[in-house]
Amino acid sequence: MKQKAQDKIEAxxxxxxxxxxxxxxxxxxxLSPGVTIKESYSTIEKINDDIKIYQYILRQINKC
Numbered sequence: 001m002k003q004k005a006q007d008k009i010e011a012x013x014x015x016x017x018x019x020x021x022x023x024x025x026x027x028x029x030x031l032s033p034g035v036t037i038k039e040s041y042s043t044i045e046k047i048n049d050d051i052k053i054y055q056y057i058l059r060q061i062n063k064c
Contacts, residue, residue, distance in 0.1 A: 012054055020044055
């Protein structure tokens with residue numbers, strides 16, 4: 001069960017990191033589909049916060 005939890009969290013972290021890279025790439029090309037550039041950066045910031053939370057959870061699981 002512990003391994004499955006680790007795998008799911010690692011997959012979620014990877015997906016969120018991919019989303020951040022995608023958003024940075026869009027911004028670098030001058031794209032901001034449907035939202036302002038400020039909102040895009042805010043979204044990136046919130047996703048990075050989520051990544052930190054998942055990393056914390058993963059560290060706690062690994063301690064067990």
